[in-house]
Amino acid sequence: MEKKLIPEHLKLATLDSQGLTQNTPFGSGKNAVLTALEHLGYIQIDTLSMVERAHHHTLWVRIPDFQADYLEKLVEERKVFEYWFHAASYLPIQDFRYVLPQMLTIKRGGSRYYNADPKVMEYVTDTIRNEGPKRARDFENESHKTGSWWNWKPAKLALERLFMQGDLMISGRSGMQKTYDLAERVLPSFINTTEPTPLEFAEYLVKTNLRAYGFTTLKQITHLRTGNDLKNNVNKVLQTMLEEGLISQGKIEGFSSVFVRNDVLDKTFDLKDSNIRLLSPFDNAIIHRDRIRQIFGFDFRLECYTPKEKRQYGYFCLPILFGDQFIGRVDCKAHRKEKKLELIHLHIENHTLDVELWLNPFIETVKRFAVFNNCESLILTKISPSKLSIPVKKELSGLKFKK
Known part of the structure; x- marks a missing residue:
C-alpha cells in the first residue's frame, strides 16, 4: 500500500541525508573526507576551474576545515580510488568490486568508446611494470625520441583504456595530472575483487541512493545506466526491501513511485541552521x-x-x-x-x-x-x-x- 508522502518532509530528509543540515555532519579533518565518501558513495571530479574544482568544492561545503591534499593522501593510503560512476569520480576503496562489471565489460570489448592500439597498450603496460608509475606527459616526452614509432595520442588512449578496463589505477595526482600504476600494485590485498552478480550490483545502487538521499526513484537509481535487466533487478531489490519493512513506497506530484527509508519517514527534523x-x-x-x-x-x-x-x-x-x-x-x-x-x-x-x-x-x-x-x-x-x-x-x- 502506497503511503502519502509530504514534500516538505522529503525536502528536509534529502538535505539531512546529504549532510547539508549541520555544520560538521561528517566530522572534521581527513577522516571526515573518507566518512563523507563512504556515505555519499562518490564525489564527481571535474576539470572546470572558474572556482575551486568540483571534487574539492563538494567536500568543502560539508567539511569546513577541508584541505585539498586530504583527497590526495587518502588515494596514497589506498582508502579512496578513482573510477567512473556516472562520471569521473572518487569512490571509497570498500566499493571497488562494484566497478568491476564496467571494467570487465570494457576489457571484453563491450564498449566502443575506449579504442586503443593493442601494441601501444602492451608497451605502456610493460613500461610502467619495469619503470614504475607514469604520467601521460612521460609518454609525451618519449614520443620525441629518435626512431619512435608511436606518438603521445596513442599512448594517452592506451592509458585511458588500460585504466577503464582495470589494468591500471590512478596511484596519485598533482592537480589534474594523474599518475598511473599497475592495479596489482595499487589495490590493497584485502579488497574483495569478486565480480558482483547483477542482483548484487542492483542492491549496491539501491542502497547507495537510499543512504545518500533518504528517498529515491527507479529513474534516479539507474541514472545514466541502460538496460532492462538492470531495471528489473533494481525492482526486485526494492520489492524485497518493501517486504522486509525497510522502505515504504509512495507518490508525490511530478514523480512516479518514490521509495523512502522508513527511518527517514519516522524522523523529526528541526532545522535551526540558517547558513x-x-x-x-x-x-x-x-x-x-x-x-x-x-x-x-x-x-x-x-x-x-x-x-x-x-x-x-x-x-x-x-x-x-x-x-x-x-x-x-x-x-x-x-x-x-x-x-x-x-x-x-x-x-x-x-x-x-x-x-x-x-x-x-x-x-x-x-x-x-x-x-x-x-x-x-x-x-x-x-x-x-x-x-x-x-x-x-x-x-x-x-x-x-x-x-
Missing part, C-alpha cells in the same frame, strides 16, 4: 535535476556548455541554499593572480524573502568561499533584481580580508 551554502554545479545534492525541481521548486542547469547568447544566468553559476530553500544562484570566477573573487552576477530568485534574513549569512559564506579559493578580496559586478543592488553592494564590494 548559506554555495554548492558546486556538480554537487551530489543537485545532480538529479528533476528531484531539485520537483521537491525544491528550483530549476537548475549548468550553462557553460550553452552558447553565450542563450545563457539565462551565466557561465558557471553556483546554487545558493539558504536553510531548506534554494533562493538563487551566483555566477562566479576566481581571478587567482589578483587574488580576487568576482561575483559576476548574483541572481536572487526568492523575491518575497527579506534581504536582512539572508544577507549576513551570505556575506560570511562568500568570504569563506573566497578564502577557500585563495582570494583576499570580493567584488560584486551585478545583481538581480536591481533593487537589491544598493544594500548588497554596500556590504560586499571591495571587501578585503586575509586568509
Whole structure:
C-alpha cells in the first residue's frame, strides 16, 4: 500500500541525508573526507576551474576545515580510488568490486568508446611494470625520441583504456595530472575483487541512493545506466526491501513511485541552521535535476556548455541554499593572480524573502568561499533584481580580508 508522502518532509530528509543540515555532519579533518565518501558513495571530479574544482568544492561545503591534499593522501593510503560512476569520480576503496562489471565489460570489448592500439597498450603496460608509475606527459616526452614509432595520442588512449578496463589505477595526482600504476600494485590485498552478480550490483545502487538521499526513484537509481535487466533487478531489490519493512513506497506530484527509508519517514527534523551554502554545479545534492525541481521548486542547469547568447544566468553559476530553500544562484570566477573573487552576477530568485534574513549569512559564506579559493578580496559586478543592488553592494564590494 502506497503511503502519502509530504514534500516538505522529503525536502528536509534529502538535505539531512546529504549532510547539508549541520555544520560538521561528517566530522572534521581527513577522516571526515573518507566518512563523507563512504556515505555519499562518490564525489564527481571535474576539470572546470572558474572556482575551486568540483571534487574539492563538494567536500568543502560539508567539511569546513577541508584541505585539498586530504583527497590526495587518502588515494596514497589506498582508502579512496578513482573510477567512473556516472562520471569521473572518487569512490571509497570498500566499493571497488562494484566497478568491476564496467571494467570487465570494457576489457571484453563491450564498449566502443575506449579504442586503443593493442601494441601501444602492451608497451605502456610493460613500461610502467619495469619503470614504475607514469604520467601521460612521460609518454609525451618519449614520443620525441629518435626512431619512435608511436606518438603521445596513442599512448594517452592506451592509458585511458588500460585504466577503464582495470589494468591500471590512478596511484596519485598533482592537480589534474594523474599518475598511473599497475592495479596489482595499487589495490590493497584485502579488497574483495569478486565480480558482483547483477542482483548484487542492483542492491549496491539501491542502497547507495537510499543512504545518500533518504528517498529515491527507479529513474534516479539507474541514472545514466541502460538496460532492462538492470531495471528489473533494481525492482526486485526494492520489492524485497518493501517486504522486509525497510522502505515504504509512495507518490508525490511530478514523480512516479518514490521509495523512502522508513527511518527517514519516522524522523523529526528541526532545522535551526540558517547558513548559506554555495554548492558546486556538480554537487551530489543537485545532480538529479528533476528531484531539485520537483521537491525544491528550483530549476537548475549548468550553462557553460550553452552558447553565450542563450545563457539565462551565466557561465558557471553556483546554487545558493539558504536553510531548506534554494533562493538563487551566483555566477562566479576566481581571478587567482589578483587574488580576487568576482561575483559576476548574483541572481536572487526568492523575491518575497527579506534581504536582512539572508544577507549576513551570505556575506560570511562568500568570504569563506573566497578564502577557500585563495582570494583576499570580493567584488560584486551585478545583481538581480536591481533593487537589491544598493544594500548588497554596500556590504560586499571591495571587501578585503586575509586568509
